[in-house]
Amino acid sequence: MTLIHLDRGDAAVTVDPTNGCRLSSLRVHGAELLRQGERYGAFPMVPWCGRTAHGRFRNGGEVHQMPLNSGPHAIHGTARDNPWRTARADETSAVFTYDLADPWPYPGRVTQMVELGEDSLTLTMGVETYGDSFPAQAGWHPWFLRNLGIGKDAEIAFSAAWQEERGEDHLPTGRRIEPRPGPWDDCFGMPDGVEVTLTWPGALELTVTSRGEWVVIYDEQAEAVCVEPQSGPPNGLNTHPRLVTPIDPLEISTTWSWRALA
Structure with missing residues (x-):
């Protein structure tokens, strides 16, 4: 297993290309x-x-x-379950690629860039087709620790234009409602761009931003809080399709910036 390690200042990132190109440590x-x-x-x-x-x-x-892997539904795509290729890596940045393959029916390539700054991490993803146009989405699913072991639990702050009403099947019903208090496993619309702040009191503040207009907040587990910027809502292949064409790839990025509070 070849892990990619990035270091800059007081921050370090480990990427595991063989395990879905996930960040295994920040x-x-x-x-x-x-x-x-x-x-x-x-x-x-x-x-x-x-x-x-x-x-x-x-x-x-x-x-x-697609194969069902979350009750009656298919969840989170196919790339997280497959190895990626490391295209290049240095001390503070790396680029990885994944070729779309069965069970996904359309050939194409996904590229992920990881860039570590002094007080930020930027992730950029692109999806391109090798032939026919197809609907696609892209985003990230970070599991931020609820407690860093050095203080109080994380607090979540954000302002959304709407919340997607969630049906009993955990899918958006199509109705947009006023944002409700948590706990959440819900999608929120932010037409001016995603901005969600996690604060670990007395330790660290981290803000997730993206030019994407959708974010899922998941905080129903005791161990972690998830802030998931993405290019469309859940079930968006059906309700909010964004076509990837030979001249119009799908691109999305997110930046996580932080500052110490202690």
Whole structure:
């Protein structure tokens, strides 16, 4: 297993290309910020984000079936379950690629760039087609530790224009409602761009931003809090399709910036 390590200032990142190109560690000022374990860290969601209803989506007249891996639905894409290739890496940045393959029905390539700054981390993802156009989504699923072991639990702050009403099947119903208090496993709309701040009182403040307009907040587990910037809502292959074409790839980025509070 070849891990990629990036270091800059008081921050260090470890990327595991063989395990879905997930960030397996993010340490800032000596504190680990990500939940540990092969299913956790922070992984790219691509070519779809969240749940796709019953694993089915349509592209024109074609209906495609993805494997079900979350009850009756297909969740978080295919790239997190497969190895990626390291295209290049140096002390503070790296680029990785993944070729879309079965069970995804369309050939294409995903590229992820990881760039570590003095007090920030920027992730950029692109999806391009090798042939036919297809609907796709991209985003990230970080598992931030609820408690860093040096103080109080993380506090979440954000201001959303709306919340996607969640049905009993955990999918958006199509209704937009006023944001409700947590706990959440919910998608929020931020048309001016995603901005969510996690504060570990007395330790660290971290802000997740993205030019993407959608974010899923998940805080129903005791161990972690997830802030997931993405290019569309859950089940978006069906309800909010964004076509990847030969002249119009899908691109999205997110920056996590931090400052010490102690």
